[in-house]
Amino acid sequence: MSKDIFVLAEQRDGDIQKVSIELIGEAKRLSKSLDEKVVAVLLGSEIKDKASILTAYGADKVIVVEDPILGEYATEPYAKAVCKIIKEYDPEIVLCGATSIGRDLAPRVSARVHTGLTADCTSLDIDEETKLLMMTRPAFGGNIMATIVCDRHKPQMATVRPGVMKSLEKDESKKGEIEYFDIKFTKEDMNIKIREVVKETKEVADITESKVLVSGGRGIGKAEGFKMLKGLADVLGGEISSSRANVDAGWIEKDYQVGQTGKTVKPSLYIAAGISGAIQHIAGMEESDLILAINKDKGAPIFDIADLGIVGDVNTIIPKLKEAIESEKS
Numbered sequence: 001m002s003k004d005i006f007v008l009a010e011q012r013d014g015d016i017q018k019v020s021i022e023l024i025g026e027a028k029r030l031s032k033s034l035d036e037k038v039v040a041v042l043l044g045s046e047i048k049d050k051a052s053i054l055t056a057y058g059a060d061k062v063i064v065v066e067d068p069i070l071g072e073y074a075t076e077p078y079a080k081a082v083c084k085i086i087k088e089y090d091p092e093i094v095l096c097g098a099t100s101i102g103r104d105l106a107p108r109v110s111a112r113v114h115t116g117l118t119a120d121c122t123s124l125d126i127d128e129e130t131k132l133l134m135m136t137r138p139a140f141g142g143n144i145m146a147t148i149v150c151d152r153h154k155p156q157m158a159t160v161r162p163g164v165m166k167s168l169e170k171d172e173s174k175k176g177e178i179e180y181f182d183i184k185f186t187k188e189d190m191n192i193k194i195r196e197v198v199k200e201t202k203e204v205a206d207i208t209e210s211k212v213l214v215s216g217g218r219g220i221g222k223a224e225g226f227k228m229l230k231g232l233a234d235v236l237g238g239e240i241s242s243s244r245a246n247v248d249a250g251w252i253e254k255d256y257q258v259g260q261t262g263k264t265v266k267p268s269l270y271i272a273a274g275i276s277g278a279i280q281h282i283a284g285m286e287e288s289d290l291i292l293a294i295n296k297d298k299g300a301p302i303f304d305i306a307d308l309g310i311v312g313d314v315n316t317i318i319p320k321l322k323e324a325i326e327s328e329k330s
């Protein structure tokens with residue numbers, strides 16, 4: 001019988017990715033309704049030392065597969081390993097980050113083990129009656145949130161967006177079981193040749209890490225408007241971010257985009273400057289602790305979810321806010 005919640009832990013160059021830690025926290029929350037264990041699956045080359053990180057963040061058990069072929073991510077050997085583990089352990093649920101790796105791996109695995117996959121989920125829950133996993137994601141261009149169940153096949157599989165779920169506090173005293181799973185790889189399992197791994201060198205701020213975001217929408221008027229927002233972000237010790245409209249206009253890079261097709265952020269303070277509050281934007285920032293909206297249209301939907309609102313022109317209000325904070329500091 002299927003049991004336990006498996007989290008496919010993602011590592012890059014041996015560093016466990018934050019989304020995997022978040023997923024272990026979420027799996028732990030879900031496991032309470034199912035009375036099952038949380039099992040992390042860690043694949044890589046010379047990776048076993050990292051297993052204790054996963055137990056410190058809440059995994060009850062870690063299944064480790066080590067092989068030089070798993071050193072750099074490649075679809076075939078990773079898919080083979082995960083499918084073998086699923087066949088061997090028969091998990092109830094399998095969760096994976098909706099990262100570039102997760103988005104490549106999870107659909108292949110789900111097709112091979114003949115189950116469904118709900119991609120890009122923004123929330124998960126257990127139906128108390130059926131004990132099925134309820135997987136929620138934006139659908140129809142973000143106009144509705146669809147809750148999907150996979151009631152005829154196991155495991156129930158979902159990829160989850162980074163930054164959405166809450167990690168547990170790290171507890172180094174927490175020890176879990178570590179199990180090594182042996183897979184015999186052959187030359188044929190590697191159907192590509194990795195000639196070189198080229199890492200992006202450009203320096204961009206990680207907006208998912210910032211405690212304060214000053215986010216600009218089309219209402220900032222032009223690309224230079226971000227300089228004004230940066231001034232405020234600097235005095236608040238934060239970063240700038242953007243709606244998609246400005247990314248599409250070429251005013252700022254995609255790395256700064258918040259929303260359904262951008263990043264999900266949860267800062268302590270999110271200032272939405274000249275952003276209307278389209279559902280696709282809100283999907284990426286509504287979990288922020290405090291939302292301050294500045295918009296010249298008092299009927300803008302952003303005010304419906306804002307904790308504080310200022311009706312007015314961003315070009316007047318942002319410099320005034322900056323000035324007031326600076327004089328408060330001095």
Ligand code: FAD
Nearest residue numbers: 217218219243244245259260261262274276281296313314
């Ligand atoms: P607008 O909707 O044009 O709003 C501008 C706002 O600025 C208005 O409310 C206006 O009153 C106000 N304003 C104008 N001038 C001033 C001023 N001087 N002072 C103060 N206020 C002013 N959008 C995202 O942001 N992120 C996503 O990830 C995303 N994904 C999408 C995915 C899909 C499949 C689709 C279909 C759309 C997606 N969108 C996304 C686009 C989204 O629907 C909106 O079009 C977009 O968010 C609008 O951006 P905006 O609020 O900056 O612009």
